[in-house]
Amino acid sequence: MLLSKLVCERTKEAPQDAKIRSHVLLSRAGFIKQVYGGIYTMTTPCQKMSRKIQAIIREEMDREDGQEVLFPVVMPRELWESSGRYSSIGSEMVRFKDRNDHDMLLGMTHEEAAVHLANHTVSSYQQLPMMIYQIQTKYRDEARARGGLIRVREFTMKDAYSFHNDAKELEEYYYRMFDAYYRIFRRIGLKNFVDVKSDTGMMGGSIAHEFMLITEAGEDSIVFCNKCDYRANMEVATSVQDKHDDAPAELKEVFTGEDKTIEEVCKRLNIPEYKTIKAVVYAVKGEQDELVVAFVRGDLEVNEAKLKKVLGKNVVAYDGGISEDIVFGNIGAIGLSDKLTVVFDKSLEGANNMVCGANKPEYHYVGVSPDRDFGNVRYVDISKVKAGQKCPVCGGDLRVENGIEIGNIFQLGTKYTKAMGMTVHGKDGQAFNPIMGCYGIGVGRAIASIAEESNDENGLILPMSVAPWQVHVCALRYDDENIAKQADAIYKELTDAGVEALFDDRNCGAGVKFADADLMGMPIRLVVSPKTLADGEVEICMRATKKAERVAVKDCVAKIKAVIEEEMAKLR
Secondary structure (H helix, E strand, O other): OEHHHOOOOOOOOOOOOOOOHHHHHHHHOOOEEEEEOOEEEEOHHHHHHHHHHHHHHHHHHHHOOEEEOOOOOEEEHHHHHOOOHHHHOOOOOOEEEOOOOOEEEEOOOOHHHHHHHHHOOOOEHHHOOEEEEEEEEEEOOOOOOEOOOOEOOEEEEEEEEEEEOOHHHHHHHHHHHHHHHHHHHHHOOOOOEEEEEOOOHHHOOOEEEEEEEEOOOOOEEEEEEOOOOOEEEOOOOOOEOOOOOOOOOOOEEEEOOOOOOHHHHHHHHOOOHHHEEEEEEEEEOOEEEEEEEEEEEOOOOEOHHHHHHHHOOOEEEOOOOOOOOOOOOOOOOOOOOOOOEEEEEHHHOOOOOEEEEOOOOOEEEEEEOHHHHOOOOOEEOOEOOOOOOEOOOOOOEEEEEEEEEEEEEEEEEOHHHHHOOOOEEOOOOOEEOOEEEEEEEEHHHHHHHHHHHOEEOOEEOOOOOOOOOOEEEEEOOOOOHHHHHHHHHHHHHHHHOOOOEEEEOOOOOHHHHHHHHHHHOOOEEEEEOHHHHOOOEEEEEEOOOOOEEEEEHHHHHHHHHHHHHHHHHHHO
């Protein structure tokens, strides 16, 4: 590919909304161009990366007996009604009417389509286990599109669905896919990633893992133990609740005036935050009249994923204004309206001498002992783990790091096959609902993750396995007839030898050429210059290590092919 013809504009400045490294570099290198918030055009280099990642994914899916299919982008309402998700998924799913006034939707995930296909093609236990997968562009009306390709509205994704006779068979296949994911991420060049237990969310099911790239730019929080191998996504992470052995005190009301926040009340009463009880109000989604009050210790935060699982309902922060049942800023569990659903976090179990709202303006209770004063309540885990708390496995200290989700796998069970009436004939002749697994990888997010992890102050450093081109040929003084002749010949020889080369054939200074080469990040740079050609040589430089060596012109293609094979072997 001639750089002078490449539709890929490099720039010194990043878009104003580019806040993380991958977004900055992919934009500056011309790999992506924003069309609208969360919607991007991938230029040739980015598309070439995408195709290489997809090829690796296909190889690994086929290795696990996967069968590639292509599900429809647009589906009728009835298909999603059969699973119960047409109404349960919110506005992130795009719904519309076709010209026949029929309700349709854009698929943001394809469990329903997978079951529909399997239901019409699989009838016997002898056809199981089986896995079908697709790589397709999807659309999700994401409310918080951010980070370039990290969180987008339109995206390309590999999703796979497996069907099994029983739970044991699913578990065995699930961990085959678990291993396949490690192979995929290593082959595309990612290094600092881990698997963590995660929440099943809207996908349903019982067991799930996410694969996370550890990076400060990540929007997910991952909890690690400093002592053992415990690690989990914040949505499902647990800890040993630390206890404070205060003796019970007398319950009494105190005047707190206009002080309503935890910080204000603590300052007035001269107490630490862990001696308070925080109340957070939620509304059940779609039912603004159904309110939920979650009580946690004042120094902790409510984990909404855990709360949703406890309630079995989707909740959102309450912003409905005034409620006659709630005195905002002074909410407490004593004397609270029985019209409200109340949930108590485990951090309050066994606590004594706490402070909470008195459910009337300008007053709080002090000396609160939940076990004594709240009646016969059930404590559940609805709080976020924070750094310094104790590991639930070994008691070691927990730490929290940021990460980008690069893939996920779920054991779905019979959630979809049962709801949609899919049955097969068992070995005993009885019909049963097959048990399912689900496995996803975002291709665009993988590109962003590679860019986030592999870069320096000058630009991208792309792995050999997924770089758009393996070699960036820089011809210095291309206006010189001898330079042009030699550079053209080397470029042709590279191409004929099956080496993917990007050839900078522009008549511009060496500084500009080297800056673009560093920014775009191809693994190998080959420099043809008057200085090296005077000695019958060219310079080969590795982007990652900056190590350079001079090689005879006649040997340069063989040398480059050897370097490519060496780098690919490392990734394999």
